[in-house]
Amino acid sequence: MKALVKTAKGVGHIEYTDFPEPEPGPGQVKIRVKACGICGTDLHIQHDSFPNFPPVVMGHEFSGVIESLGPGAKGVAVGQRVVSEVLYDTCRECRACKTGYDNLCLTRRGLGWAANGAFATFTVVDADRVHPIPDTLSFEEAALAEPLACCVCAVCELTQVTAGDVVLVSGPGPMGLLTVQCALAEGGYVVVTGIASDALRLQLALDLGAHEVLNVQTEDVVGRLRELTGGLGADVVFECSGAAAAARTGLQAARKGGKYSQVGLFGRPVELELDQVVLKELRLYGTFSSNWRGWDRGLRLAAQRRVRLRPIVSHIFPLPEWEKAFELASSGQGLKILLVPAE
Ligand SMILES: [Zn+2]
Numbered sequence: 391m392k393a394l395v396k397t398a399k400g401v402g403h404i405e406y407t408d409f410p411e412p413e414p415g416p417g418q419v420k421i422r423v424k425a426c427g428i429c430g431t432d433l434h435i436q437h438d439s440f441p442n443f444p445p446v447v448m449g450h451e452f453s454g455v456i457e458s459l460g461p462g463a464k465g466v467a468v469g470q471r472v473v474s475e476v477l478y479d480t481c482r483e484c485r486a487c488k489t490g491y492d493n494l495c496l497t498r499r500g501l502g503w504a505a506n507g508a509f510a511t512f513t514v515v516d517a518d519r520v521h522p523i524p525d526t527l528s529f530e531e532a533a534l535a536e537p538l539a540c541c542v543c544a545v546c547e548l549t550q551v552t553a554g555d556v557v558l559v560s561g562p563g564p565m566g567l568l569t570v571q572c573a574l575a576e577g578g579y580v581v582v583t584g585i586a587s588d589a590l591r592l593q594l595a596l597d598l599g600a601h602e603v604l605n606v607q608t609e610d611v612v613g614r615l616r617e618l619t620g621g622l623g624a625d626v627v628f629e630c631s632g633a634a635a636a637a638r639t640g641l642q643a644a645r646k647g648g649k650y651s652q653v654g655l656f657g658r659p660v661e662l663e664l665d666q667v668v669l670k671e672l673r674l675y676g677t678f679s680s681n682w683r684g685w686d687r688g689l690r691l692a693a694q695r696r697v698r699l700r701p702i703v704s705h706i707f708p709l710p711e712w713e714k715a716f717e718l719a720s721s722g723q724g725l726k727i728l729l730v731p732a733e
């Protein structure tokens with residue numbers, strides 16, 4: 391089969407090439423990939439600023455149809471439309487696994503950087519990681535189930551937004567726009583920030599229900615959040631851009647006793663004023679990947695149309711045109727870009 395492969399460590403080394411077709415082992419399923427999104431993580435793997443173990447098929451945000459079952463695979467059927475969690479080789483015995491945080495398992499590998507992923511005709515996953523796609527969702531929408539699950543884990547599971555909270559979301563990219571919708575579903579008053587080149591993305595944030603948008607280059611973000619909260623500041627901050635300046639503003643914008651949640655990856659060490667955490671008794675959160683609860687709740691939110699996924703897909707390219715698609719993704723233009731493998 392054809393696949394997009396990280397062939398060696400270092401910057402670049404990505405090739406669209408022949409790769410052995412995977413077959414499902416015991417308890418696994420083989421999935422014919424219908425669509426797979428380009429994630430910020432894929433760009434970090436391209437630039438070698440995220441762990442990766444070549445040779446490895448990239449891609450982890452996908453939807454597809456079950457092609458065949460390995461021995462003993464339960465609860466799944468050939469022909470079923472599915473998405474899959476991205477965890478591989480979790481031990482299922484450690485404290486993290488047993489308490490439902492298997493995204494933090496020490497032995498875990500991730501699809502698309504440590505285990506072969508879904509920028510390919512086929513991929514193989516454990517049957518119990520698979521979730522059926524609700525009938526009302528297309529393959530294109532369902533390909534966003536993975537980033538949505540991450541945002542649900544960040545917003546609804548870990549950081550938690552309560553009705554009436556004033557919420558700041560910085561960075562109106564795909565993760566930001568999913569975070570916005572999760573925070574809205576939880577009852578937050580949501581303010582989204584971006585830069586001038588984010589104008590279309592900020593407009594989309596408003597279309598998706600955000601209450602206010604601000605351009606950080608021309609507007610006083612911290613001042614506006616204080617204005618909205620009787621001088622206090624944001625109850626909850628989600629930093630989704632991975633830009634140091636946005637993180638610094640977020641720490642300033644959070645109220646005393648508020649919460650700050652880092653969703654975006656910086657890919658490098660950055661300088662932040664952590665005294666803000668001390669002086670304001672901020673609660674600081676990080677979220678990594680996702681767990682079953684995030685997938686379950688995320689798919690329900692999408693099926694209920696309380697989170698809208700299709701507006702976040704800006705481009706769809708055939709997989710062989712991956713280079714053009716990666717360039718577009720790196721440029722910061724567009725939103726979620728999907729790659730579709732050849733039949
Ligand atoms: Zn991702």
Ligand SMILES: [Zn+2]
Binds near residue numbers: 487
């Ligand atoms: Zn474990």
